[in-house]
Amino acid sequence: MKSAGFTTRWLPILLLVPQLSIIAIFFYWPAIYAMQSSFYLQDPFGFGSTFVGLENYSSLLSSSEYMKVTRFTVVFTALVTFFSLALALLLAVKADNVLRGAKTYRTLLMWVYAVAPPVAGFIGVMMFNQSWGPLTELARSIGWDFKLGVNFNDTASAMILVSVWKQVPVNFIFFLSGLQSIPKSVREAALIDNRSSFGRFWDVTFPLLAPTGFFLLIINITYSLFDTFGVIDTMVKGEPGNNPMTLVYKVYVDGFRGNDLGGSSAQSVILMVLVLALTIFQFRLVERRIHYT
């Protein structure tokens, strides 16, 4: 709060009412409702529900399917995060190096930020079209019979590729702005001390970028967990079947297709705990970052 604030009483309350009422109705109510219904078992025909305690949770944790989805989500998140960060870092370092065409490269490398995940998924479906997709043909030319939506591993690889394509621009923007905020004096000092550009990168640039990197790590994990929903939903073409899916997609499938409110809510609560842990971790990093600079 400002030291020189106004003291009017009714106005701030009036100003806060819209925001507070919206989050009360559309945030706190659903969140509490999810926690509550995770302890109940919904009757499949819609006739009320019975209190079952932690049964929804225990049946989830003992379900081999849920464990399979969890394993896939972990692998998927790790790969998408790693590749989109690595690729973006490489491109940002190069874009920071060049003088000619820097602006053009920046535009060409960041526009995909504005493409919606399901539309990216649609483009992926086109690129991997069974009979004429350019990437299917590329795979075929090295003897890989690529079958999107049929073969589990093929579909998973395509999902990862599309998700990385969609995420590289965000990381690129942050890495580039992080690189550009490194003071000229530091760069020049490094140039004198260390003539190898590779050595300079690891000894000077990389540590200075580390705070941005940590911050992006969390952003990318959150992206892989939640925002890839659209990519997955279009790439499995609405037929989850035997196809790979992430934890968030399973919340949707169980809750909407399977009408299992209790089980789906328990999954939601597990995800809430996961996100809370990630966010607390992120806040602590942000605080550390302030101390750095």
Next chain:
Amino acid sequence: MADTTHTSENTVARPRKSIKWGTVFDHTVLILGSLFMLVPILMVLQTVTTPDLETIKNGPGLTIGTELDDNFAKAMFQASGFSGENTGTSMLINSLILGVGFAVGKIVIGMMAAYAIVYFRLRFATFAFWLIFTTLLLPLEVRILPSYEIVQQLGMLNTYSGLIIPLVASATATFFFRQFFRSVPNELVEAARIDGAGPVKFFIDILVPLSQTMIAAMFIIMFVYGWNQYLWPTMITTDEDMYTLVRGIKQITQDLEGTNVPEYGRANMLALIAILPPVLIVIFFQSWFVKGLTESDK
């Protein structure tokens, strides 16, 4: 990364000439990266100009076809669902309503709340702050089902308010404006008070004009974010005349399956229409957009 060592060895061996090779390598990496980003959209652009039979037979090629206006007409005016109401035109209008409605709602509500928190002596200000900022912790995706049930109980399915308002229930814009207001010098408020300006006058005549760039940056980010929403519109709109372009993309993808002559031209044209407005905005207002994005997270 490994290849960088190669160029640096050159630097040591032959200083003058190798600097040039390093630059060539930098450009090669950047061009390959740009192609990785561009090739998919080039395929969309080519398919959009090509007759469907041609695409089915040969796949996307290197020639530009003549079917652009035909495919455009099909995409904009021909519906695919049962009701015949989800034409490209109606989906485009819905996308615009969602994008603009979401951005405006978020900015107006966020600015008001941030103003109240930063500029007023309020006993429960800290409590309100935490109440609002907790919403940053849980994305909509983890509470979709209960949110759906509540919107259903309120009778807001298939309405614009049901589509927009629940999405506004997070604090990103509030947080952003709070950061910005706190950086505005205190002397401004003091001067305004000495001149006898009340809180409303100060807000409208001084703070809002001062925030113009911030508002613009927020609008761009929020418009793109709203336009690109998928999960919430998928659940909340079941009537085809309420579909947005992004929400409709799944049906468009599914339409291509199981027909003898899939309309690749129309489908890709709809995808292109869904991509273009946010992409053009991001490209044209690049500097605002980058500023808003990188500063809001500090």
